[in-house]
Amino acid sequence: MSRAATSEVGSGFRTLLYKELLRFWKVSAQTVTAPVLTAVLYLLIFSHALQGRVEVYPGINYTAFLIPGLVMMSVLQNAFANSSSSLIQSKITGNLVFVLLPPISHIEFFGAYVIAAVVRGLAVGLGVLLVTLLFTVPPVVAPLWGLAFAVLGSGLMGAVGLFAGIWAEKFDHIAAFQNFFILPATFLSGVFYSIHSLPPTWQVISRFNPFFYMIDGFRYGFFGVSDVSPWVSLAVVGGSFVALSLAIVELLKRGYKLRH
Template sequence: MNWQAMKSIYLFEMARTRRTLLQSIVSPVLSTSLYFIVFGSAIGSRIQNIEGVSYGSFITPGLIMLSLLTLCISNGSFGIYFPKFTGTIYELLSSPVSMPEILVGYVGAAASKGLIVGAIILGTAYFFVDVTIQHPLLMITFFVLTAITFSLLGFIIGIWATNFEQLSLIPSLVIPPLTFLGGCFYSINMLPPLWQTVSHFNPVLYLVSGFRWSFYGISDVNPWISLAIIIAFLGVCLVLVSWMFRTGYRLKS
């Protein structure tokens, strides 16, 4: 295992975060703080408690997941797409660095950035709403697995994309609707039966629901099912990345 190669890739990607601190850290934290102010304080004061939890507290896990998914996909996709765009990917592929080492470097950095911002948002939430974490170990498990899984998804998007329009296609047109319709701001039990059934086909529902259960012990889906789905999705992403590297899909041409 080439630890120096993984460290170099990881540190290079993390250094890019330091150079764009306002965009990478400050901007998502400020945006989420506005959600807390508008939805948690202004609107939340006019909404009844949801399953015994105030509305502002209820949406906190969803807001953290919203930021985590968006940032991990964005960082994971841009991290591998930029070397493709500049042509430096060929130097990396011709060097004595294996696929797992490249993967750990890029995906590890993307996940780290998402976890840092997510942790800051969690800390910020305490200034606006009452937050309780009943199952901290499970919360960390959901937190880390989600960051790694969606950083991998971003990595796949970065390899698949051939231009900047494709690079932003899935993060801007697919992920936000799935996130907003995945129970971030409401419980699916508040929906009509038909839409409750439809919501169960949304993978983001399981992430948000499991993550919320680790906070308050309430969820729309069994948390262990949510955990199993995250692990299964992670496995699918790993298989797909392995195929891309093995065949050279959009990497060697």
């Protein structure tokens, strides 16, 4: 073996991304099929209870209204779950060291985890969409808007998951993050209703919920109707993504909780 055969400089990014994709794909029954099933159960139950009784947007039946919200909720929750669970598992089992020892840059590290989260989010979202189409077919007025929010929203939640994974020291911390932040924020974001149906105070509070903008913007892609302008939502979601990404790359650079 020749000494110092390491002059060829390649990047570890591709492999880290591949490993992150393989990680959830190898257990896709848990990571893709299960969340699709959950979303379909929501659709069945809520549309059974509310179909014909509620009309959120004129001319759009409640089941059709529900579909984009459920798709986006699945996208966001699974993007979060992917990066957070991958990182905390590696931390707890100690095999994160395999990623910390190689010359992978902070941005590459960030990118690989977040892109894998986006792919998982979109895979689950697409699964939910395909299955719900069996029940009703919603219109798709502005698909590019929908795609933009799906990608940006899952990127944002992948970044939030990455932050949670960096910060957490045990699985309980991730569960707490999920139960006390992600779950309430998604449920109160307008997945199941339009915020215009809420009392004024709650309407105001909802506007501080980033999930609201992600769901509302995504829904605009289907119906061309939304509670706030899609440009506003795009600015909020995009701005949050950029700000959080910069903060996380800085944390990675400082070795916060990963390199003690």
